[in-house]
Amino acid sequence: MNWFLLLIVLLATLGGGLVPMFVKRVSPNFSIYLLAFTGAFLFGVTITHLLPEVYHDLGHTAGVYIVIGFFLQVFLQQLSHGMEHGHTHIPGEHHHNIAVFPLVFGLSVHAFMEGIPLSFHYDDQSTLPSLVIGVAAHKIPEALTLMTVMMHAHLPKARLWxxxxxxxxxTPLSAVIAYFVGNKSETVNHALLYIVAMVIGAFLHISTTIFYESGTKHHELSKKKVAAIALGIGLAILTLIFE
Structure with missing residues (x-):
């Protein structure tokens, strides 16, 4: 278990959540391009690293669980209203009547799933650090959106913290639990691989949704957004040099 890598995920999440709590006004363009970059990087890491690892271990069965994970994320999104991909579909989110529990619960289930792939030793030594960076980058806009919505619900500051x-x-706790439980039983460790396949499906849903939905009313791709996506994909591909 690499505790330093888990610390990166923890600090990225805290950092993203602190932005709306201490910065009075966040530029909409910042969120647009950050989402495009992090979504593209997560997509690239999933395709180039995580997907081959899972297919190597599970064979064609992995595809079934990837599809299940994709549609599980569709269900979770009904609770979280899209906070996983950096924005929400909550009507009138500036009002006091935001249902906090379903939002936090749906996002927390997703966050728990994200931690499980971080508990494995992969054949390719570059997979785990690349995946950690991808998840950490994804956590920044995710936490930023969560805390923005919680602030719109006018929760007390202590509760926000x-x-x-x-x-x-x-997510770090999920990785720790999966690591120690998996090490106690080879059967459990193999079963966790199916959850990793489901997480791949969730990642694919989230990252592709970011490409098409974030930033504009008509979902068009501006030049700057395309550049942010290209940068994210390019950096994900560059991680392959560490294989």
Whole structure:
């Protein structure tokens, strides 16, 4: 278990959540291009690293679980209203009547799933650090959106801090649990691979949704957004040199 890599995920989540709490106004362009970059990087790492590892271990069965994970994420999105991909579909989110629990619960289940792939030793030594960077990058806009919505719900500051700290711990804690449980039983460790396949499906859903939905009313691709996506994909491909 690489504790330093898990610390990166924890700090990225905390950092993203602190932005709306301490910065009065975040530029919409910042969120657009950050989402495009992090979504593209996560997509690239998933395709170039995580997908081959899972197919190597599970064979064609992996595809079934990837599809299940894709549609599981569709279901979770009904609870979280799209916070996983950096924005929400909550009508009137600036009002006081935001249902906090379903949002946090749906996003927390997703965060727990994200941690499981971080508990494995992969054949390719570059897979785990690349995946950690991808998840950490994804956590920044995810936590930023979560805390923005929680602030719109006018929660007390102490509760905002509790939500952020607990949410930041979920993914690293999930990785730790999966690591120790998996090490006790080869059967359990193999079963966790099917969950990793489902996480791939969730990642594919989130990252592709970011490409098409984030940033504009008509979902068009501006030149700067294309550049952010290209940069994210390019850096993900560059991680292959560390194989």
């Amino acid at each position: 509790r939500i952020l700290i607990i949410f930041a711990c979920i």
